Amino acid sequence: MSSMMFKTDGKVKWFTIVFLIILLLIQTSCSNKTLENANSFIEIGDYSNAITLLENHLKEKVDDVTARKLLIICYESKEMWSKAIDQIKILDNFENNDEHTYKLLRIYCQLEQWDKYIELIDNTEIPKEDSLYTKDLLLAEGLYEMHENDDEYFIAYFEEAIDRDSTYKKFLISPIMEYLDNMEEPQSGEFYSEKFYYNQLGTYYNMRGDLYDLIGNYEKALDEYSSELFWFDNNFDSNSFAWVKYHDIIDLLIKTKNYDKLRFWVNQYIEGYCVDDTSNYVFASMWLMRGQIPVLPTVITYNPNDIKLNSVELHGSVITDGGSEVIEKGFCWNNSGNPTKDDFFIKSQNQSKNKYICVLNDLNPYTQYYVRGYAENSSGIVYGNDNSFRTLYPQTPRIRTSAANNISLTKVTVRGDIISIGTSPIEEIGVCWGKKTHPNLSDNKQINNFDVPTTTISNLQPGTIYYLRAYAKNNEGIGYGENITFSTLFEEDSLEDIDGNVYKAVKIGNHLWMAENLKVTHYRDGSIISNIIDDYDWRVATTGGLCKIARDVHCRKELLYNGYSVTDTRGLAPEGWHIPTDNEWKELESYIGMDNDIIGKRGARGFKEAANIKSTSWLGANNNNGNNSSGFNAIHTGYRSGISGEYSSSLGTYFWTSTSDVNKLMLSRGLEKYNHKIYRYNSSMDYGYSIRCVKDAK
Helix, strand or coil: CHHHHHHHHHHHHHHHHHHHHHHHHHHHHHHHHHHHHHHHHHHCCCHHHHHHHHHHHHHHCCCCHHHHHHHHHHHHHCCCHHHHHHHHHHHHHHCCCHHHHHHHHHHHHHCCCHHHHHHHHHCCCCCCCHHHCCHHHHHHHHHHHHHHCCCCCHHHHHHHHHHHCHHHHHHCHHHHHHHHHHCCCCCHHHCCCHHHHHHHHHHHHHHHHHHHHHCCCHHHHHHHHHHHHHHHHHCCCCCCCHHHHHHHHHHHHHHCCCHHHHHHHHHHHHHHHCCCCHHHHHHHHHHHHHHCCCCCCEEEECCCECCCCCCEEEEEEEEECCCCCCCEEEEEEECCCCCCCCCEEEECCCCCCCEEEEEECCCCCCCEEEEEEEEEECCEEEECCCEEEECCCCCCCEEEECCCECCCCCCEEEEEEEEECCCCCEEEEEEEEECCCCCCCCCEEEECECCECEEEECCCCCCCEEEEEEEEEECCEEEECCCEEEECCCCCCEEECCCCCEEEEEEECCEEEECCCCCCCECCCCCECEECCCHHHHHHCCCCEEEECCCCHHHCCCEEEEHHHHHCCCCCCCCCEECCCHHHHHHHHHHCCCCHHHHCCCEEECCCHHHHCECCCCCCCCCCCCCCCCCCCECCCEEECCCCCCEECCCEEEEEEEEECCCCEEEEEEEECCCCCEEEEEEECCCEEECCCEECCC
16 A cells, blocks of 8 residues: 555656646746747837837746846837836846946946946946957947047047947937037137148048948038048148048948049049159059949049140150050140040050150140040040140240450450250350440351350450340340440550559549559658558557458458548559549449439449449359449458447448548448449548549549
């Protein structure tokens, strides 16, 4: 009996176990079915039914982690944020995971509950490397940075999160649109320079384009990137590389397969930045290949080169072949613009290189032409950018007549320098001269060697005024240089002072002038002129004195005299000569071209008359050398101050006249190194100036 009971009890126990297993399987099957149904609702966007199903399910299956995660997705999709937060906190009790905390951080940022975000993140261990961030943490960090900072660095967080899960884009639409609405366009008055203003405008539009691109509003992104490039293309001082600025809009067009606009922007990039910097072609070619566009070749027309009277040299380059062999390339041209092969064209014979050159001949002089490069492949023919040029106007040579030098009784040295050859090669170069102004080739001429621009004219008449011009001849005609005048020396062209110094003389107008500065150290009666060395002794002297210009190595043989030596009755000038009066200086000035209306004025007079009496090697003259056409040959000697007694070579050179002025002053002349004017001063007799002498009248 007991044995029978044992067997009966065993059957009951096994039956119970089997029943429980079957019941568990039924419950699991029901649970799985619930989750499958919930997933089906979520996939079609029916979050309301999914929520109802999951909430009822969790009343019985409180610990179903998968169901709670699905419910959180539904709450977020319906923006039921408080319920989503509650579920995340409950889920954290069943599954202790940092991802739940990161999700809470992201939701707090979406709700702009910054205090809760800061409180939670202060108590959360954040990964030290960005690569370990979850997509929720990336979005949370990005949203917080967007709230706190006015820069574009938060965009990198958003891009990384969306790269990991594109569905997260939905969490960004609302905050990004709000951020875009609050962005303020930079105003020109806010910046210290136009260049910086343009750069800030470019940054502003680039950032807006990036944000619209992130949330999938590609049309608006394209508009913003286009605005960025407008300001970049108009900011000629921008230091940014063009391809850096263009790559955002190019990437967007490739991504959206907008091939028409891709062609437009690539062509604009080529025309704007590839002509002067061929390295940019690499990016243009790469962009077209990435877009996988069946394209025509890409051609650049460079600026015309070596433009002449009837010809021009054209340069072009096939940047890309469009994926098939270029069968013909060359140039076409007309006189109205946008030429095609229906107008005039020339084929390039060089088919082995991308770059090619053609020379157009038989063009009309001084005519406007328009030219474009072209290339043809199996897809068709394409034309490059339109360039224009004008053939040259027929021009004779331009030549400069330099000053007459080394003037003697019968000879003179002159020089002609070519400024431009004109529009055809020079056939002949030389000088022509005569006794009337503006001589030409029907007067006297001497042909020069092309390699030696300086020539010596001989067999001139002594004491005669001549006019001279350099000339050059080409196929278009004769070009003449400036008309200059010079006077050969008289036979009585030298004199000797009491010390035995010999001086050259030159006739200027009606007077014979010394062509050098006086260097005598004795009066005419043999008395010594005091050589005053000390500066103090110089400024307090009341009798005649001189000084040697030992402090200026260029003029160490020159002497300066004070005014007392000029008025000394023992006489400074050599026998038969005298120190010129103010009127004799006026006669010289009139002869070399000064207007008689200003000759009697004080201070600076005239404009360029001093060049006619300055030496061609006017020392220290700051590019104001003279032409010495008169033969006077004034050199730069400086002066000695009557106030400090010191010597100065900083300004120019000065000459005494023998004419006294009021208050113990004497009239003088000055030539300064900064211009070609002649100065008329009344100077204190304490100053030290140079002296020229004039031959006494017979």
